[in-house]
């Protein structure tokens with residue numbers, strides 16, 4: 001499906017480095033850079049959920065925030081409706097905000113604690129020109145119902161809700177303007193497992209009914225599997241493998257993906273791949289393939305050359321010299 005349709009949003013070679021200054025602050029110049037996101041390219045097709053998965057610190061949140069212009073890109077492009085969002089001013093981005101929304105892990109920080117739910121939900125409507133109070137209220141009540149809350153919640157404050165309900169509010173707030181793209185950053189990671197599935201199901205239903213295009217960020221492999229049509233796997237600021245969900249789980253190609261999957265109990269008898277060491281610092285990522293210091297199968301080439309992110313089979317891309325050299329058998 002992905003070959004023929006045009007992507008709704010396309011990220012090209014997105015890079016984000018955070019400068020770290022020395023003891024003299026900005027005057028002393030940049031000491032080092034945190035290489036949070038490095039050369040990330042991905043496409044979001046209309047109506048799909050793209051899951052971005054990776055361990056903590058791999059650059060998922062920074063990718064999401066940079067796409068939406070919440071932090072400035074160091075380089076690269078984010079194309080939406082033919083425009084490069086990285087070149088837009090804050091003011092222009094504010095207007096686009098109704099198309100491009102974000103759901104955060106902790107909705108409490110994005111919901112004004114002094115305002116009642118009705119006011120919180122109607123605020124974006126007001127900003128975008130819904131002058132009629134009654135229409136605003138009707139829309140707010142409609143959205144409350146869509147996320148599984150009740151009309152009586154309209155007059156409550158955010159602190160009067162449970163964690164799961166509050167995340168429903170965060171979602172309500174994100175979708176009230178009928179956005180095209182929603183970036184969800186670990187939206188269920190702070191919730192109890194039983195509540196997680198409820199919130200995931202709401203997102204899934206909304207996505208289908210409203211034809212939302214979602215970028216779903218999580219560190220949780222079972223969550224990403226449940227919600228995504230396609231998955232991109234991040235390691236140290238880079239996407240190392242990308243494939244449709246079923247393909248990825250049937251045949252992961254990158255040694256890192258294999259290692260991660262082998263650690264998830266799913267009833268099958270597979271060999272556990274244990275990685276050596278910790279994730280290296282993004283201040284000084286390893287040369288060549290960033291994964292080579294932990295890869296049980298690394299060859300000399302891996303230390304020297306950054307592997308290209310290549311399409312190995314239809315819609316299945318991977319950045320690995322071993323896969324490229326068809327030395328897959330080594331670890332199959």
Ligand SMILES: Nc1ncnc2c1ncn2[C@@H]1O[C@H](COP(=O)(O)OP(=O)(O)O)[C@@H](O)[C@H]1O
Nearest residue numbers: 018034036055056057058059060061062063282
């Ligand atoms: N504002 C910032 N300033 C400096 N470093 C940052 C900033 N935000 C994130 N980082 C660093 O960038 C890397 C990627 O972080 P993040 O995108 O939050 O990863 P993830 O969401 O996958 O856990 C981490 O090493 C983190 O410490």
Ligand SMILES: [Mg+2]
Nearest residue numbers: 060061062186
């Ligand atoms: Mg994060």
